[in-house]
Amino acid sequence: MVDPILDANQNRDAYYKRVAPLYGPAFDNKVLGVCGGESALETALLLARCGVRSFAIGPGAEALPELLRAQNPWEDRWNFETLEKARIVVADSEAPVGFRSPAPVLRLTILPANRAVRARIDAIPAYEAWPTVERAENEEPVSPEAINRLAALTRAELLRGSPHEPAEARLLLCSPRTSVLFGHARWPWWIRGFEREAADDWIKAQPADESGKPVSRRGRVLVVGCGSLGSIAAESLAPYVEALILSDPERVDLENLVRQAYEPNEVGRWKAEALAERLARYGAHTQALMRAEEDTPDGIRKFGDLLDRFRPDLAILTTGTGAEYAMAVALRKRGIRHVAARCYARARFFELILVDGANGPCFHCLREQVHTGPAPSLTPEQHARYDPTWRPGELNAEPATVLDSGYCAQALARAGLELLKPPSERAPWLSETLGQERTCWLGANHAERDVRGHWAYGIDCPGKLVTFGVEDIVGAAPGERCSVCGREWLPEKRSDSGKELAAGA
Numbered sequence: 131m132v133d134p135i136l137d138a139n140q141n142r143d144a145y146y147k148r149v150a151p152l153y154g155p156a157f158d159n160k161v162l163g164v165c166g167g168e169s170a171l172e173t174a175l176l177l178a179r180c181g182v183r184s185f186a187i188g189p190g191a192e193a194l195p196e197l198l199r200a201q202n203p204w205e206d207r208w209n210f211e212t213l214e215k216a217r218i219v220v221a222d223s224e225a226p227v228g229f230r231s232p233a234p235v236l237r238l239t240i241l242p243a244n245r246a247v248r249a250r251i252d253a254i255p256a257y258e259a260w261p262t263v264e265r266a267e268n269e270e271p272v273s274p275e276a277i278n279r280l281a282a283l284t285r286a287e288l289l290r291g292s293p294h295e296p297a298e299a300r301l302l303l304c305s306p307r308t309s310v311l312f313g314h315a316r317w318p319w320w321i322r323g324f325e326r327e328a329a330d331d332w333i334k335a336q337p338a339d340e341s342g343k344p345v346s347r348r349g350r351v352l353v354v355g356c357g358s359l360g361s362i363a364a365e366s367l368a369p370y371v372e373a374l375i376l377s378d379p380e381r382v383d384l385e386n387l388v389r390q391a392y393e394p395n396e397v398g399r400w401k402a403e404a405l406a407e408r409l410a411r412y413g414a415h416t417q418a419l420m421r422a423e424e425d426t427p428d429g430i431r432k433f434g435d436l437l438d439r440f441r442p443d444l445a446i447l448t449t450g451t452g453a454e455y456a457m458a459v460a461l462r463k464r465g466i467r468h469v470a471a472r473c474y475a476r477a478r479f480f481e482l483i484l485v486d487g488a489n490g491p492c493f494h495c496l497r498e499q500v501h502t503g504p505a506p507s508l509t510p511e512q513h514a515r516y517d518p519t520w521r522p523g524e525l526n527a528e529p530a531t532v533l534d535s536g537y538c539a540q541a542l543a544r545a546g547l548e549l550l551k552p553p554s555e556r557a558p559w560l561s562e563t564l565g566q567e568r569t570c571w572l573g574a575n576h577a578e579r580d581v582r583g584h585w586a587y588g589i590d591c592p593g594k595l596v597t598f599g600v601e602d603i604v605g606a607a608p609g610e611r612c613s614v615c616g617r618e619w620l621p622e623k624r625s626d627s628g629k630e631l632a633a634g635a
């Protein structure tokens with residue numbers, strides 16, 4: 131909360147409370163250059179929420195100082211330098227043709243809508259001319275995930291050589307690989323590093339794809355939990371749904387702003403109410419509920435009443451509490467489609483469970499039931515709290531950035547929008563994973579190998595999402611059935627890794 135009795139420094143520190151444990155002063159004096167249009171500005175604003183305060187304003191980015199002050203009015207240490215001082219420059223395709231940056235650049239290009247690959251990020255050395263990359267009038271709308279990946283790569287470059295440099299930073303961009311392609315029609319979270327010319331060739335070899343058509347407005351969506359996942363997902367869904375019912379028992383706190391979809395003037399307000407009011411601008415009917423769901427007989431009855439009253443077509447569960455088990459039972463009983471999402475420690479990894487109404491495996495078949503292969507190392511918070519009384523399903527208050535939890539929220543919104551469609555209109559990647567009953571998805575902002583050289587969860591690169599399913603349920607006895615959906619569990623295969631839908635070579 132903004133407390134007038136607290137002095138300005140205390141408010142400023144409260145703003146960074148959820149990210150300070152991650153980076154400390156690592157971003158001090160690391161200058162981020164910004165050049166081009168909206169995508170580059172958005173990237174810079176995301177990084178400011180991670181703690182970056184020094185910027186160099188390049189062509190097209192003149193609005194940045196004002197945007198930064200509006201995003202975080204408690205910060206008084208903004209520092210603006212010239213591009214020569216920048217450690218790295220973020221740019222998008224609105225950056226001027228022929229511009230040669232005095233500092234190395236990461237440039238995002240959104241590819242034409244009929245291309246199978248959606249976005250490209252090129253690392254360009256200082257003073258090198260921009261490579262010409264195919265651009266067309268029929269660009270895809272810029273996907274929030276592409277901006278997110280640009281920001282994540284930029285963060286790694288800013289931290290290069292510091293103790294905070296992410297260990298996996300060089301998996302994608304590392305000589306001779308200077309181009310990253312992202313977002314394949316076959317699997318929206320496909321990501322790979324290439325040599326520049328090889329990236330050109332790879333794009334040309336892909337068949338045209340027409341699946342990126344505009345989405346028509348449809349469906350009533352209930353979002354339970356409007357924190358770092360629910361609020362961002364609701365914001366992404368708002369332009370495409372008929373109604374949003376937003377439910378959360380809490381008020382906006384100053385420390386929420388770095389990771390959640392709230393604005394400074396909303397601090398102190400009910401989260402659901404502030405969000406419902408603002409998202410109504412997108413044309414959806416919005417409604418706010420200030421309530422907590424509880425796993426008690428009374429709580430279960432009230433949640434059932436809520437479902438019968440609002441009759442949502444889709445529910446999104448992002449409370450991070452054990453009450454999601456009871457909520458999922460109520461949804462399944464009514465045949466309501468739902469997606470439950472949660473981040474693991476520090477949002478290094480995250481999980482989505484998709485349930486297609488009354489079809490396929492249910493939430494109970496999959497949550498905490500799936501063998502996901504080698505686990506990553508513990509975070510400092512997990513070490514500190516290592517405690518045998520910890521209950522599975524309960525979320526610890528972990529520090530994380532908007533880049534990391536935001537990537538989960540965007541995947542959640544994309545999966546939810548697709549699940550809202552009737553089966554015949556769904557993207558092949560959704561139909562295929564539902565058909566294979568691989569509806570527990572794990573995503574990564576981080577990649578880590580254990581001492582035996584095995585990747586945590588089988589994910590060898592940050593940005594990937596992989597799928598697990600009924601054949602990965604741990605220790606299912608022959609003939610054992612789920613107590614909720616009655617589905618017979620298959621004998622476990624223990625493949626030790628999730629599957630990514632293949633996207634060509």
Ligand SMILES: [Zn+2]
Nearest residue numbers: 492495612615
């Ligand atoms: Zn089940």
